Amino acid sequence: MSEKYLGFDIETAKILPENFGDLHDHRPLGISCAAIWGEDKEQAEVFYSKNPDGNAAGKMSVNDLSRFVDLLIDKSKQGYTIVTHNGLGFDFDILAEESGRLDDCKQLALNHIDMMFHFFCGKGFAIGLNTAAKSIGISKPEDIDGSLAPQLWKQGNHQQVLDYVAQDCRLTLDIALTSRKNKKITWITQRGSTSSFTLPSGWLSVSDAMKLPLPDTSWMDNAWERSKFTAWLK
Numbered sequence: 207m208s209e210k211y212l213g214f215d216i217e218t219a220k221i222l223p224e225n226f227g228d229l230h231d232h233r234p235l236g237i238s239c240a241a242i243w244g245e246d247k248e249q250a251e252v253f254y255s256k257n258p259d260g261n262a263a264g265k266m267s268v269n270d271l272s273r274f275v276d277l278l279i280d281k282s283k284q285g286y287t288i289v290t291h292n293g294l295g296f297d298f299d300i301l302a303e304e305s306g307r308l309d310d311c312k313q314l315a316l317n318h319i320d321m322m323f324h325f326f327c328g329k330g331f332a333i334g335l336n337t338a339a340k341s342i343g344i345s346k347p348e349d350i351d352g353s354l355a356p357q358l359w360k361q362g363n364h365q366q367v368l369d370y371v372a373q374d375c376r377l378t379l380d381i382a383l384t385s386r387k388n389k390k391i392t393w394i395t396q397r398g399s400t401s402s403f404t405l406p407s408g409w410l411s412v413s414d415a416m417k418l419p420l421p422d423t424s425w426m427d428n429a430w431e432r433s434k435f436t437a438w439l440k
Contacts, residue, residue: 213375219265236265243375250372271305288318295435
């Protein structure tokens with residue numbers, strides 16, 4: 207696997223009600239914008255569709271999303287390894303639905319590194335991107351999160367959302383690179399302490415993480431199954 211990482215993230219377009227429960231229950235969600243950030247680049251590349259008047263569209267078109275899938279395939283061929291946080295269970299699943307490129311998105315998902323999925327396969331529970339980011343001294347912006355992005359996009363605050371999706375790519379990339387260097391990922395626990403999960407062989411692709419032995423989750427109530435993230439691949 208290549209050691210040149212490419213962070214990837216999307217923002218969805220549908221405005222959801224308060225206390226919306228499971229995000230997937232509200233599909234199709236649409237994609238307002240997407241971003242990638244190569245570790246050898248100084249800034250992110252952002253993507254969105256435009257209306258005939260040149261302004262940002264409410265969501266990305268099927269054609270634009272299909273071209274974005276082609277770009278991810280090309281980046282992989284150029285030697286990049288795509289890295290996400292929950293890209294298997296979310297970003298690639300939604301991208302497959304919205305672009306109509308199911309088979310290509312399946313292959314991209316299986317071959318990429320999903321840090322959260324690798325962690326989940328080893329520990330049996332998931333951690334948020336920001337809890338991992340804070341453990342290495344970085345953080346998401348305080349004034350916006352993913353749940354606010356669809357409303358901000360609809361209100362015309364496009365640059366704010368584009369900056370946010372780019373920042374998520376950067377956080378993902380920084381966590382991936384720091385963890386690769388240290389052979390472990392760290393996170394801030396609910397009690398406020400720092401904990402870690404070792405990565406003796408570095409980050410694993412989704413297909414390799416799926417081969418890890420199931421962790422002991424007997425201490426957990428309603429433990430998640432791996433199918434929560436992988437079901438769409440079937």
